[in-house]
Amino acid sequence: MSALIETQNLYFQYLHHQTKQKWILNGIDLSIHQGEFVAILGPNGCGKSTLAKHLNGLLLPSDGSVQIQGMDTADHQKLDAIRQTVGMVFQNPDNQLISTLVEEDVAFAPENLGMKPSEIQRRVDWALDAVDMLDYKRHSPFKLSGGQKQRIAIAGILAMRPQCIVMDEATSMLDPKGRADVMRIVKRLNHELGITILLITHHMDEAAEASRVLLMNQGKVVMDDRPEHVFYQIDLLKQLKLDVPQVVALVLRLRQQGIRLPDPIIHVEQCIDALTAVREEDYGTY
Amino acid sequence: MALIELKNINYCYSPGTAFEKHALRDVSMAVDAGESVGLIGHTGSGKSTLIRHFNGLLRPNSGQVVYQGNDLWKKPNEIRSIRFQIGLVFQYPEAQIFEDTVGKDIAYGPRNMGIGQEEMNARIRESLQCVGLDNSYLERNPFRLSGGEMRRVAIAGVLAMRPKVLILDEPAAGLDPEGRHALFDALRHYRRKSGAAVVLVSHSMEDIADFVDRVVVLDQGSVALDGPVASIFAQAEKLVSIGLDIPQSTKVLLGLKAKGYSVKTEAYTVEQAEQELLRFLKEADRP
Numbered sequence: 001m002s003a004l005i006e007t008q009n010l011y012f013q014y015l016h017h018q019t020k021q022k023w024i025l026n027g028i029d030l031s032i033h034q035g036e037f038v039a040i041l042g043p044n045g046c047g048k049s050t051l052a053k054h055l056n057g058l059l060l061p062s063d064g065s066v067q068i069q070g071m072d073t074a075d076h077q078k079l080d081a082i083r084q085t086v087g088m089v090f091q092n093p094d095n096q097l098i099s100t101l102v103e104e105d106v107a108f109a110p111e112n113l114g115m116k117p118s119e120i121q122r123r124v125d126w127a128l129d130a131v132d133m134l135d136y137k138r139h140s141p142f143k144l145s146g147g148q149k150q151r152i153a154i155a156g157i158l159a160m161r162p163q164c165i166v167m168d169e170a171t172s173m174l175d176p177k178g179r180a181d182v183m184r185i186v187k188r189l190n191h192e193l194g195i196t197i198l199l200i201t202h203h204m205d206e207a208a209e210a211s212r213v214l215l216m217n218q219g220k221v222v223m224d225d226r227p228e229h230v231f232y233q234i235d236l237l238k239q240l241k242l243d244v245p246q247v248v249a250l251v252l253r254l255r256q257q258g259i260r261l262p263d264p265i266i267h268v269e270q271c272i273d274a275l276t277a278v279r280e281e282d283y284g285t286y
Numbered sequence: 287m288a289l290i291e292l293k294n295i296n297y298c299y300s301p302g303t304a305f306e307k308h309a310l311r312d313v314s315m316a317v318d319a320g321e322s323v324g325l326i327g328h329t330g331s332g333k334s335t336l337i338r339h340f341n342g343l344l345r346p347n348s349g350q351v352v353y354q355g356n357d358l359w360k361k362p363n364e365i366r367s368i369r370f371q372i373g374l375v376f377q378y379p380e381a382q383i384f385e386d387t388v389g390k391d392i393a394y395g396p397r398n399m400g401i402g403q404e405e406m407n408a409r410i411r412e413s414l415q416c417v418g419l420d421n422s423y424l425e426r427n428p429f430r431l432s433g434g435e436m437r438r439v440a441i442a443g444v445l446a447m448r449p450k451v452l453i454l455d456e457p458a459a460g461l462d463p464e465g466r467h468a469l470f471d472a473l474r475h476y477r478r479k480s481g482a483a484v485v486l487v488s489h490s491m492e493d494i495a496d497f498v499d500r501v502v503v504l505d506q507g508s509v510a511l512d513g514p515v516a517s518i519f520a521q522a523e524k525l526v527s528i529g530l531d532i533p534q535s536t537k538v539l540l541g542l543k544a545k546g547y548s549v550k551t552e553a554y555t556v557e558q559a560e561q562e563l564l565r566f567l568k569e570a571d572r573p
Contacts, residue, residue, distance in 0.1 A: 242462075250560060268538055268541060272545070
């Protein structure tokens with residue numbers, strides 16, 4: 001079976017860069033399969049957002065190709081189908097909401113796809129329910145909190161029944177509660193509905209929720225592995241000027257002091273359990 | 287005497303209408319020259335409303351704003367000149383960049399102060415250097431810079447007015463770790479050089495722990511806590527109960543405490559947590 005998203009030898013540069021020739025994407029070969037939860041990490045300017053914009057044809061490759069369920073993004077005829085397959089949520093929720101009522105906003109895509117009113121209504125209710133915002137159906141989106149707005153933006157994409165949602169730093173403008181709410185919804189969409197998630201983020205604790213982490217630098221994917229492996233590549237993370245998650249730093253320090261902590265530990269809960277186990281084990285020896 | 291002091295501020299949005307919202311209730315806080323203060327609180331706690339009182343963008347329903355011993359609202363027509371001394375950097379300040387070169391954009395504030403060309407050129411270069419950008423940026427188009435660079439250009443525009451009080455609302459939001467470090471280095475540099483007071487509004491406890499001396503916690507429009515960083519983080523459970531995030535290291539200690547172990551939970555850096563955990567694990571060796 002072919003992958004949901006497949007990039008082959010993908011190169012990209014902006015045409016107005018006449019002064020210096022610089023590849024923003026510098027040869028990316030990537031396969032992402034249905035149902036995966038992939039986080040993309042990397043410093044500003046490494047090409048994360050540029051890559052994301054290639055995944056539903058907002059940008060087209062300068063060289064190489066991007067295939068979405070076998071459809072080439074360069075094929076103009078396929079763009080509508082591609083954009084129904086891969087939806088994008090951007091950083092600033094205020095730039096994505098257009099209507100004065102939440103339900104109208106969510107209905108925007110199905111309306112433009114020419115669906116019957118009864119089907120539109122069904123999809124809007126279903127999508128709002130999936131993001132826990134059904135109670136706000138008749139509210140104005142502009143009076144909601146940032147986290148609520150992003151959940152409405154997600155619902156607007158869900159109403160198209162996409163295979164994949166790309167979140168481009170969609171939590172970076174939110175407060176801790178808003179972030180936690182959006183992450184809870186994203187995990188649920190992945191686990192319960194099998195929607196493929198691509199999460200671009202600077203927050204290591206969000207990337208820890210993914211099943212696969214891509215590290216990008218200078219237009220290339222420099223590491224592609226499970227988060228518990230990526231997070232312990234301390235030298236590489238530091239070289240890319242990324243933060244080492246506090247839990248990982250703590251585990252490494254304790255190990256240096258001779259505390260035997262098991263692999264893998266990337267979450268706070270895992271760390272608590274491991275520490276409890278070590279302490280109980282020591283008690284047991286007396 | 288404090289450089290700037292808010293005394294018993296009350297503020298209400300849309301009073302007398304169905305949308306009436308009491309945003310600040312009897313808020314008092316003072317900031318000394320050279321001090322750095324963190325202002326934290328969850329969304330809707332009144333942080334943004336409060337900082338708009340510092341330079342007279344909002345007028346309190348009751349209470350006083352006292353700057354250098356003078357009540358700001360005694361002489362409302364002098365507030366404009368005071369705004370040059372109390373710089374307010376809003377969230378996403380790069381959205382306010384409008385000129386076509388970096389140099390012109392930074393010059394906008396000082397020009398409005400009536401500063402002469404020679405002095406202005408000196409100030410532009412000084413503030414550009416302060417945010418860690420060199421003179422080659424002066425003629426560049428700010429809209430072609432990276433997000434982190436644009437953020438620093440926008441902040442340089444405020445620094446060029448040489449404010450005595452600098453208030454920043456989430457200045458590091460959306461920046462990558464490198465951009466964040468560069469920004470905080472710039473702010474530290476400015477504070478040391480000018481002796482200005484800095485008020486930092488942030489959701490990031492790591493940034494707060496890293497940058498400020500004292501923390502004021504707002505909850506539902508009132509001051510919930512006010513004290514040195516360590517004493518605020520020592521009340522991690524209270525911070526969690528008012529909906530604030532705490533560092534992962536502190537979460538690990540709180541998790542162990544919740545399981546019934548006796549651990550101290552005031553650590554907020556990895557080093558402090560390590561010490562406490564080593565003590566906790568070694569304690570088990572004793573029968």
